[in-house]
Amino acid sequence: MKVAEPSYQDMSFPSKYVLRIIYVSCERVFRPDLNGRPVVVLSNNDGCAISRSNEAKALGIRMGVPWYQLRPLVQRHGLVALSANFALYGDMSDRMMSLLATLGAQQEVYSIDECFVDLAGVGGDLTQRGHRMREQLLQWVGIPSGIGIGPTKTLAKLANHIAKTTAQQPGRYPAQLAQVCNLGDLSPGALQAVLAATRVGEVWGVGRRLGAQLEACGLHSALDLAQLDPTTVRRRWSVVLERTVRELQGTASIGLEEGGHGKRQIAVTRSFGQPVTALPELEEAVTVFASRAAEKLRRQHGAAAQVMTYIRTSPFRQASQYSRASVMPLPRPSGETGAIVRAALAGLRATYRPGFSYAKAGVLLLDLQAGAVQQGELGFEACTPEQRHGARLSDVLDRLNQRYGQDTVFVASAGLGGTQRVWSMKQEHRSPRYTTCWDELPVAHA
DNA sequence: TCTGGGGTCCTAGGACCC
DNA sequence: TCTGGGGTCCTAGGACCC
Numbered sequence: 001m002k003v004a005e006p007s008y009q010d011m012s013f014p015s016k017y018v019l020r021i022i023y024v025s026c027e028r029v030f031r032p033d034l035n036g037r038p039v040v041v042l043s044n045n046d047g048c049a050i051s052r053s054n055e056a057k058a059l060g061i062r063m064g065v066p067w068y069q070l071r072p073l074v075q076r077h078g079l080v081a082l083s084a085n086f087a088l089y090g091d092m093s094d095r096m097m098s099l100l101a102t103l104g105a106q107q108e109v110y111s112i113d114e115c116f117v118d119l120a121g122v123g124g125d126l127t128q129r130g131h132r133m134r135e136q137l138l139q140w141v142g143i144p145s146g147i148g149i150g151p152t153k154t155l156a157k158l159a160n161h162i163a164k165t166t167a168q169q170p171g172r173y174p175a176q177l178a179q180v181c182n183l184g185d186l187s188p189g190a191l192q193a194v195l196a197a198t199r200v201g202e203v204w205g206v207g208r209r210l211g212a213q214l215e216a217c218g219l220h221s222a223l224d225l226a227q228l229d230p231t232t233v234r235r236r237w238s239v240v241l242e243r244t245v246r247e248l249q250g251t252a253s254i255g256l257e258e259g260g261h262g263k264r265q266i267a268v269t270r271s272f273g274q275p276v277t278a279l280p281e282l283e284e285a286v287t288v289f290a291s292r293a294a295e296k297l298r299r300q301h302g303a304a305a306q307v308m309t310y311i312r313t314s315p316f317r318q319a320s321q322y323s324r325a326s327v328m329p330l331p332r333p334s335g336e337t338g339a340i341v342r343a344a345l346a347g348l349r350a351t352y353r354p355g356f357s358y359a360k361a362g363v364l365l366l367d368l369q370a371g372a373v374q375q376g377e378l379g380f381e382a383c384t385p386e387q388r389h390g391a392r393l394s395d396v397l398d399r400l401n402q403r404y405g406q407d408t409v410f411v412a413s414a415g416l417g418g419t420q421r422v423w424s425m426k427q428e429h430r431s432p433r434y435t436t437c438w439d440e441l442p443v444a445h446a
Numbered sequence: 447t448c449t450g451g452g453g454t455c456c457t458a459g460g461a462c463c464c
Numbered sequence: 465t466c467t468g469g470g471g472t473c474c475t476a477g478g479a480c481c482c
Contacts, residue, residue: 043450050450066449084450111453111482207480240456240480267452274447316449327475362451 022113023051026092027082029142039080042067045273046083054168095141103133108256116153118256130180149182153254154247157204158222159183162194172197195223195248205244210237222248262300262368268293269362275314276358282311282348289363290344291397294337297365298398303333305367307340309347314359322358324351333369336390337397340365 023041028034038055042048048066049056059077061070073079093112101107106118119126130147137145148160163181166173173181173194183191201211203222219225226248234242243253268289276282286309297304310325328343328350344363380388 045450046448048449064449068448071448086451114482205480209479238456238479263453265453269451271450314449359449364452 022053023084023089024053024056025143026089027085028053029092034080037080038073038077039082040070041082041084043084045271046081047271049081050084092141092143096137096143096145099137099140100133103129106256106258108258116156116256119149127180127182127185130182134179147180149180149184151183151250152247152252153256154204154244155183155250158195158198158202158248161198161202192223195226196221198222200225203244203248205240210241213237262302262370264368266293266296266302266304266365266368267362268296269310269360269364271360272358277354277356279349279352279354282352282358282361283345285361286344286348286363287341289361290341291337293363293365294335294340294394295398295401297340297368298335298394301335302368302370303335304340304365305330305333305369306365307343307347308364308366309344309351309362310364311348311351311358311361313356317357317359319357322353322356324353326350327366332387333367334387334390335394336387337394338390 024034024039027039027041034053036055037053038059038061039053040049040056040061041051043050046067048064049061049070050063052061052063056079059073059079061073061079067081070079070081074081089112097107097109097115100115100117104117104119104122108116110116122129126149130149134145134147137143146160146163148156148158148163150156150159159181162173162177163179166175166178166181174190177194183194186194198221199211200206200214200219200221201208203225206214206225214220214225219228225245228245230242230245230249233245246253270285270289272285276285290307290309306327306329308325308327310323312323313319313321315321326347328347330339330343334340340363348361380391383391
């Protein structure tokens with residue numbers, strides 16, 4: 001394996017990476033009393049911790065710990081637990097993203113709390129600009145953020161990791177890299193030191209498994225990884241890790257993906273509040289998951305060719321396990337709620353076995369294509385009456401829900417309109433104002 | 447008692463074809 | 465004893481990410 005000397009001083013900096021809308025931070029904007037206290041945000045059904053304040057981390061609370069294990073900490077350490085409010089986080093994310101978009105010509109929104117911005121051609125002191133942006137985000141949105149700047153996405157991610165970690169673990173990295181870290185500011189020696197201080201598992205793209213394998217080979221730091229020969233890495237591991245190595249060496253190998261392109265797959269899945277055994281209850285859940293997935297699909301003006309439905313028992317229980325998925329092709333690619341719900345229900349009935357306690361179900365839309373024919377669009381009149389009917393119903397559904405809020409109208413499975421929703425999302429207190437049975441809606445009224 | 451949800455990409459192996 | 469060789473497409477599952 002050859003040795004490459006990393007030095008990024010003379011390279012251009014095409015991308016920059018910015019982050020941190022911890023859910024806890026969103027809550028603190030409206031609840032200043034939570035500052036300085038250990039706070040966690042809980043997942044659906046208040047199942048487990050999905051966001052932690054630094055004070056909560058200091059208590060040793062790890063990501064994904066189930067709530068029942070945390071409950072004692074409320075008494076003992078004043079831990080505050082909140083049910084997730086994803087609508088709020090999405091809102092604050094949108095506001096931050098539009099501010100960040102002004103940094104450069106191109107932006108990739110990577111997740112709810114991260115984006116890459118292309119800084120090619122942006123002049124001036126990038127580090128200073130980073131600090132100014134951070135102050136703006138804090139002032140205008142109220143969220144603390146961290147900014148990393150590097151010549152590739154992987155290095156920008158690494159820089160961001162350093163920006164974040166420096167404040168949390170004093171002494172690990174040079175203090176001036178806290179909050180905003182620009183790798184271009186570092187001398188070759190300082191850069192090597194920073195890479196050497198980063199464990200290989202902290203590199204973007206190296207997870208638990210790969211991390212363990214690399215450690216076993218004596219490759220412990222990001223520097224160790226950066227000094228490998230990419231071709232050897234490809235042969236011994238994979239093209240994925242090869243890309244990571246190249247990126248660490250300063251060669252951009254993962255492109256910026258601009259917004260606007262639709263997703264390749266859409267999923268709606270939920271764990272149930274209590275175990276579910278009966279088919280009708282699963283049918284009701286799957287019906288709602290499928291129609292919500294269809295709404296997402298129409299928002300990107302897409303059509304799905306296949307619908308996957310899965311059900312599974314809880315892997316954490318001793319009871320006998322069952323987990324199956326089935327994929328149903330649609331007669332023709334569609335974004336209609338009716339067609340997608342029917343396919344999902346057919347898939348469910350094909351996989352359902354009585355006698356199991358189901359803990360989770362999900363509907364995935366696969367093989368997505370652009371351009372479902374929608375009401376008012378060219379080609380609509382060429383559809384069959386059933387297809388036109390479906391498109392019209394979907395359109396009405398979307399308009400009502402956009403205007404009056406999610407779940408104003410939703411589809412219920414046949415014979416179950418108005419029964420209790422089994423996946424009880426505690427934070428959603430709204431009850432649907434209307435329920436209807438899809439199959440019972442007369443064509444003439446659509 | 448009680449353990450999230452939503453994505454992406456890659457690979458191996460089987461089916462099928464000539 | 466000894467059963468071609470190579471290409472494509474599809475799918476399931478793994479690994480990773482936030």
